[in-house]
Amino acid sequence: MTDITSAETAVSITVDGKKVTAKPGELLIDACERNGTYIPRFCHHSRMQPVGMCRMCLVEIDTGRGPALQPSCMIECSNEMVVDTQSKKTIKAQEGVLEFLLINHPLDCPICDKGGECPLQDQTMAFGPGESRFIEEKRTYRKPIPVNENVFLDRERCVLCDRCTRFADQVAGDSLIHFIDRGNKTQVNTYPDQPFSSYFSGNTVQICPVGALTAAPFRFKARPWDLTEVESTSTFDSVGNRISVQESRDRVLRFTGVDSDSVNWGWLTDKERFIFEAYSNENRLSGPLTTNEVAEGSQKHAVATSWSEAYEKFVKAINETTPERIAVIGGSRLTNEAQYIWSKIAKGIIGTDNVDAQLDDGFSPEVLLSLNPSTIDKTCKPGGVIILLGADPKEELGALYLRLRHAILQDQCKLIELTPTKTGLSQLATHSIRVPPGKTLEAVKALSGEPSELEDDILKELTKVQKIIKNNDSISVLLGRTSLAETSSIVEEGAIKLQEYLPKASFLPLLRRGNINGAIDMGLSPGLLPGRCDLEEGSDKLQNYWPTCPTHKGFKTKEMFEAATDGQIDVLILLAADPIMDFPDSQLVQEALDRIETVIAVDIFATDSVLQADIVLAAATATEIEGSFTNLEGRISPIRKSVTPPGTARPDWMIALDLVQYLVPNLGPSTFKELCEEISLVSGIHKDFDFSKVEQIDKEGVVLNRGKNKTQTSLIKIPKQKANSFRLVVTRSMYDKGVLSAHSSALKGLAPGSRIKANPKDMEKLGITSDSTVRLIGLKGEIQTRLTPDPETTRGTIHALWNQDGPDIRKLIDSSLPVNDLKIEKI
């Protein structure tokens, strides 16, 4: 707690005869705890509204009218309040409540997953009556019932604290579990035939004060006292949630969220929570592989090899060609340290600038660097305005979505959505405006009062938005990709225009992939060097450390593939990237891979792309390495090692340091410590940052001061949509065919599958129903599918989800076009 009570507003209360100060409006239970007096509780949770349900926190409170038993979780401190947490009455009441909670509790602690870390056990020992007087038959229910695919509910153990149900309702907004029946039969349950389908359901397991809610991946796996835990950062998406990684016998068994005030408040998405299952999957790559030298034309075949042989092959491939014919894609899964050293290998040793951590699914770093930076706290500043330009935070960055939801519902923030599709936040938006795909810039123009070619009803709404913006001086913009079927420039231009119009607004980029922000900071982008500087300004600083440095800006991912199809690329290094799966234009990728001489992959699974590689270097995952992570705010937090990697798989930074030695013997750095020192010496933005002390950073992390560059983008021309054509909008959903989910038993079946949606009025006009099969025809390819009528889909558009089972939507995407318009033909 950083917030210290200021002298003028502080409230003075007496707790057990001791005068202490409380913050105005602070709940008594919190004030007491902050001052060293723990009051027992079950329902109270500092991240949710109080309910006063369990009655465990009763204490005698005197506000001038004599002492009375009151729940301290519901009472705000007021001046001169006198509290007795030890009085006979208080103790009797607390013992009484505990006895009540225990009479029907099954006391199956020996077989309960919570046993050993159970607030009911702990508080019974500390505050309980010691013995039960209950000799009647206990209440029984069917032992655990599933409330969804991963969460089980044992109603016998439940103490009805309303935490899970409040979480579902207040925090996640998925009120699909609730109390049913009443009195002694009151129980938590789902609605009939409606599972607790929430991206956030795992949090209920974490906050349940008893073993009533358990999650399948952890059930019966270990006793809490056998677990070793380290605090780390979730590398799964760019929010960088703080997590506790819990391990037993060298196997990660559980992730739980850590309450970090500035980031995730303890919450995790189910995807982040259960993804660890993939890390211990037996299909992990456990050592380096190379392909046999086989006769021309026959199938490549991967065989295990030694690290030294793999490294030698790597060096040979590099030496057989010239730097500009070498390309490096990926790197967002890596730690900051590994990213730096890979950046050094690519740019400082090999000398190529064809390096890009993004797969054409993000933004141009030049644009990002030119915008006013923001943080989550700044974005969620009470009373502020939040403008969402693209992407659905609920689907892409779950923990951020929860923070935004809280900001809107509890902290009076106003959300303005300028997106082509409805998002998880639309219902809460003050204005949720459907900007047709490709028209983001037009919408921003209209906002700033310039003529715009949007339709009248949208313009009318935007005029109302103008008023809200004018009257507010805290304006934050969430910048995400509106659609993967259109060029990023569409949103980038909108953002730049918006910054011109609102020079004080700050921008939070919703780049989704894990440590993508670290990758950009470390120079894994064409034209950039570590410390976010361009090739010219950075090369000076680097000359003592880097043997060489590119002088011309290289290709970005799309351009690399285009060049490859022209035979201009000989070696492609994939740093945990799977372009076959993740790059929007799948045909381009395949054509490119077919022409590249040597593909080198550093990865943890044999992804589709890895299967086409000639050299495979098996890497370690986030639970197996030490290092640091940079989140979307530029906040650096530690990644801690918990278990050892499978087989001989090695941390990325080690692989990279080895390769440095193979490429330029005796070139530093040669240890992790030297590596960290080198970063702070060469990167301006990491100047004051001591990477070697990364484990000492507290759970809030350190936000880098990254400054800001100037940029200019050239306006791109968006073609007018032809009559009777449909503009393709492709967005991500929380669950897709991603390789990690596929290797986690908890997440495997959760992808919603392909659902290609169109406006019912458009469908009616074309004479098609949800039963008709249609042909969707893009410039490069076509697919056959059925359409789902959806009134939320803007007319004249087709909305599809990324990377789902069913027809491959990527066949319709031609990444050389700014937007992709389709024809629909009925079969």
Next chain:
Amino acid sequence: MVESSLQTGYVKHAPGFVENEGPKLITSRFKHADSFTLDKYLSTGGYEGLKSSLNRSPGQVHDEVREASLLGRGGAGFPAGIKWGFPPEGVWPRYLVVNGDESEIGTYKDRLLMERDPHQLIEGVLIACYALGLSQAFLYVRGEMALAQERIALALDEAYEAGYIGKNILDTKFSVDVVMHWGAGAYIVGEETALIESLEGKRGMPRLKPPYFPAAIGLYGKPTIVNNVETLSNLPWILNNGASAYKGFGSESSPGTRMFAISGHVKRPGVYEVEHGVTTFRELFYGDNFCRGIRDDNELKMFIPGGGSAPWFFQEQLDLPLEASAVGAAGSMLGSGAMVVMDETTDAVKACLSVVRFFARESCGKCSPCREGTTWEEKILQRILDGDGRPSDIDLLLDIGDNISPGPYPAAAFSDEGLDAVPFPPSQTTICPLGPSSVAPIVSAIRRFRNEFDSLITRRDPIPLSLEVEKVVT
């Protein structure tokens, strides 16, 4: 209607309204078969109170009600005129909510008011809305009261049609909408904050006061006045006849009349409109004008003076007046005006169990002490009755009670034990008084009839000396 059977003496189930001598302020139309129609209402002076209100300023109407010291009839007996002054200044909109959830054991007076004179209630609602400057009222009727719902729906339609509700009522600037809503059958939604939750479409569970005092933070977080059906039904009369005429009835601290529902072992049970504060329990139970004595001229053993939550009274409290303060000081309450009279043949433990069971079944499940404690009490009582009681059970019952409602529990004085009354209401470890209500019958029964518990607990059924074993024929 079953009044006719009343003349034959004792009937098992309390039947309905009993017509008797005495002032009738709110039941005057009950004698007409068509009392619930607008025609009848208008021909018997209906909506005159509204008209007279509209001729005055809202403040004047409020003053008249304050002056009348109209006490709330929902149980707590709080003066309506004062409650109306609670909403914090400048916070709008505000709402009026009519509490028609009547479900306390033995209470069925609001049902009669809703079934037999719905227009009188509606007129009361309109007067209250006018006085408070409200334009939206909600009428919450108990789920099971189908006839009341039907009659109110009909009356609302008629009143809208005739221009008493809606826009520009009687061509004034005063506009009100009245919406009826019904519950799903839970006693707890009679508690005002639970009722508000239920109105908002949520599960009926009480909110904690503070901070959720309805008058400050009520329906949809806005100031809300919750009044009982009977409370509001008094308004037309008061506005027609004036506060001073109203105060001409009843006693100084409890003016007007009240509807009492008497059930149990009396010869003529039913609902009576009785002058408040002057009549005594004795008169009510034994008087010719009222219940006409105990069935079979038995001795009275005990009675519940005001709903299942009220600690029991006995012979020595018979001469107390029907007045909240006197009854409260004696350790019980008049509450909702429901009385249950039990004669000497009643088994105190069984009576206790049936009241406790009611609360256990009706607990909303929110507070651990109420949810778990009431059922525990029920189970122990049942076990005692089943002959499996233990001597420690009596202290256990009292201590469970103490954990739901700490401190000495209000109980009528026991002259034979030399004990003083502890005044009502009790303290509580729960959110609302439902849980603590289960303690009332237990403390009352154990204190007064401990011998009955003891004899059940120490009872030993004779062990058969010779067991007849059926011969197995091979």
